[in-house]
Amino acid sequence: MLTPVERVLILKGADLLRDVGPRHLLRLAEVAIEVEMNANESIYKEEDPADALYMVVEGRVRLSSGDRVLSEVGPGEAFGTWALVDGSERGQRAEALEDGLALALHRDQFYDVAAGDLMLLQQVVRALAKRLRALVSERPEEARVEGEGIEKPEGLADLIAPPPQTAPTKAGAALASAAVGEPVPEGAVSSPSEAPMTTEPVPVPEPIPEPPDSSTRK
Numbered sequence: 001m002l003t004p005v006e007r008v009l010i011l012k013g014a015d016l017l018r019d020v021g022p023r024h025l026l027r028l029a030e031v032a033i034e035v036e037m038n039a040n041e042s043i044y045k046e047e048d049p050a051d052a053l054y055m056v057v058e059g060r061v062r063l064s065s066g067d068r069v070l071s072e073v074g075p076g077e078a079f080g081t082w083a084l085v086d087g088s089e090r091g092q093r094a095e096a097l098e099d100g101l102a103l104a105l106h107r108d109q110f111y112d113v114a115a116g117d118l119m120l121l122q123q124v125v126r127a128l129a130k131r132l133r134a135l136v137s138e139r140p141e142e143a144r145v146e147g148e149g150i151e152k153p154e155g156l157a158d159l160i161a162p163p164p165q166t167a168p169t170k171a172g173a174a175l176a177s178a179a180v181g182e183p184v185p186e187g188a189v190s191s192p193s194e195a196p197m198t199t200e201p202v203p204v205p206e207p208i209p210e211p212p213d214s215s216t217r218k
Helices: 004-011 022-031 107-114 118-137 170-179
Strands: 033-037 042-044 052-058 061-065 068-073 093-096 100-106
Touching (some): 022 100, 022 118, 100 107, 107 118
Antiparallel strands (some): 033 100, 042 093
16 A cells, blocks of 8 residues: 555656646545556556556556557556546557556546646646647657557647637736746736826916016116
């Protein structure tokens, strides 16, 4: 039986949870489930729905698609990570190469915890944004793999290449930037006090005539 501290350290090895603080991870550790793995046993198949992230505690797991081996993961490594944000088919097989132990975090339990923890959601969104940038610009195939399948999850295409917007909402732009840890763009009005002010010209009073010089009086 793993202790809460051990569970926190194990979960921190997952890409999407790496930047989450220990206090927030402790809540996830409480709902994670220990899964015994037997050699040559299937953990999930390609057509199974993605419903849980797994962290290897002991043993090794092979991830494959069709006849092709994608990767092998061992202690401290994650597989099935996209299950936290995508409920489509796995698109890969996971098989235990030897007896061991894994820690499973189911998507439903993750959202039960995250629903009351805004900071946890923010950190996961930031990590997800990094992974999406990797999918586009660096290694499109390996980016999903900590051994994940070769296809991007359904629904992510729109996030990667959103349709152009001619007049984005300023408040929405500020919120989107904050979610991924970027500076608020210029022109984004975050409060009424920052809105541009208009002023009317102030009339200039006419000069008051000086009194006549006393020397000129008779």
